[in-house]
Amino acid sequence: RKEVEQDPGPFNVPEGATVAFNCTYSNSASQSFFWYRQDCRKEPKLLMSVYSSGNEDGRFTAQLNRASQYISLLIRDSKLSDSATYLCVVTPSSASKIIFGSGTRLSIRP
C-alpha cells in the first residue's frame, strides 16, 4: 500500500460545479497535512494546510478524518482557473521528509 494515495482523475466538471477529492494515508502517526496545487509545467504551490478541526478559505474547504486516515478537499463554485493537479501532502511523525501523493487532475470546462 502506498503511503499516500489519491485518485488520479481526471475529474472533468462544468464551471460552477462543486467537486471533492479524497486522499488516504497509511501512517496513523502522521502529523501535518497539506493540499498543494500544481499547474502544468510549474512548481507546486501551497493551497492550504489541513487542521483537525477543518478549515475553509473562500471556496475551498479542507477536512481531516484521523479515524479513517483521509483528508479531503472541497471546491465550491469552481472556476476555469481551478484547473490544475491537486497534490495531497502528509508529514510523517518523524518529519524528516514529507510525502506527496501522485495528484488528482482537475479540468473545469466552460
Place this chain on the structure above:
Amino acid sequence: NAGVMQNPRHLVRRRGQEARLRCSPMKGHSHVYWYRQLPEEGLKFMVYLQKENIIDESGMPKERFSAEFPKEGPSILRIQQVVRGDSAAYFCASSIQQETQYFGPGTRLLVL
C-alpha cells in the same frame, strides 16, 4: 523577499556528461529539499539537507547522484554520467525548521 531560486531553468546534457543543479532557498530558510518529477508522474522525494548536513537521502539513487548544502552558497544537486532516464523536472523546496515547504520553479533536465 525573493522566493526559492533555481538555476538553470533548463539544462540539456548528452549521455555521460555531468549535470549540476543549483538551489538558493528563501531568505531565512535553512532546510532544503530536492524532488524529482518524471513526465506525467508525481513528485518523488530525493534528499533533505540542512546547512552542511544531509539529513535524509533515502530517495536518492545510490550511484551518480549527490547533493550538498554548503555553509555559504546554494544547494547543489549533482548528477554524474547522466542517462536518458535522468530526464525530468527537478524541484527544490525550502522551509524554516520543518514547516511548510516553498518550491522553486524547477530545473528541467533533458538528456540527449
